[in-house]
Amino acid sequence: MSILIRSFAWLLAAAVTFATLGPPGLRPHSDLGQDGEHALAFILVGLAFGLAYPRRRLLGAGAAVVLIGLLELMQFWAPGRHARLEDFLVDALTACLGFALAAVADWVMSRFRANPSAASEGPAE
Numbered sequence: 001m002s003i004l005i006r007s008f009a010w011l012l013a014a015a016v017t018f019a020t021l022g023p024p025g026l027r028p029h030s031d032l033g034q035d036g037e038h039a040l041a042f043i044l045v046g047l048a049f050g051l052a053y054p055r056r057r058l059l060g061a062g063a064a065v066v067l068i069g070l071l072e073l074m075q076f077w078a079p080g081r082h083a084r085l086e087d088f089l090v091d092a093l094t095a096c097l098g099f100a101l102a103a104v105a106d107w108v109m110s111r112f113r114a115n116p117s118a119a120s121e122g123p124a125e
Contacts, residue, residue, distance in 0.1 A: 002052070009048035016041050020071050024080045038087055039094040042068070046098020054106055061099040065092045 019027045019041070030037055049060050072088045075081040 005048065006052040009045070009052040012045055012048050016045055017071065021074055021078045021081065035086070035090050038090045042091045042095040043098040043101070046095035046100075047102050048098070050099040050102025051105065054102070057099055057103055061096050064095045064099070068092050068095060 028037075032040060046061070046064060049064065050057050053060050068091045069088055072083045072091070075083040
């Protein structure tokens with residue numbers, strides 16, 4: 001299962017990188033608007049990497065912020081693209097939120113594993 005989550009995280013990162021640096025015409029568009037699209041993409045990246053590498057979650061979040069900054073700066077050299085501070089802030093904050101959601105999901109799952117009767121309790125008879 002771990003290899004599947006890690007593969008998904010890296011494929012998602014590659015797709016987001018292509019959408020960020022690739023030709024603007026090939027970038028997917030939705031009704032969420034630019035900030036909404038960025039937020040959705042990077043919260044999923046943070047969540048995927050947070051679940052894929054649970055023991056290195058804090059390091060992963062820090063690396064994500066640095067790499068998101070580099071990705072934004074690389075847009076200066078990508079034809080038809082532009083680097084914006086607002087994009088960096090939305091991307092970095094939502095990636096960190098994704099890592100936090102992964103931590104919460106792990107915490108909730110560990111609570112259910114520690115107390116299996118809480119998950120299987122039915123109505124009192």
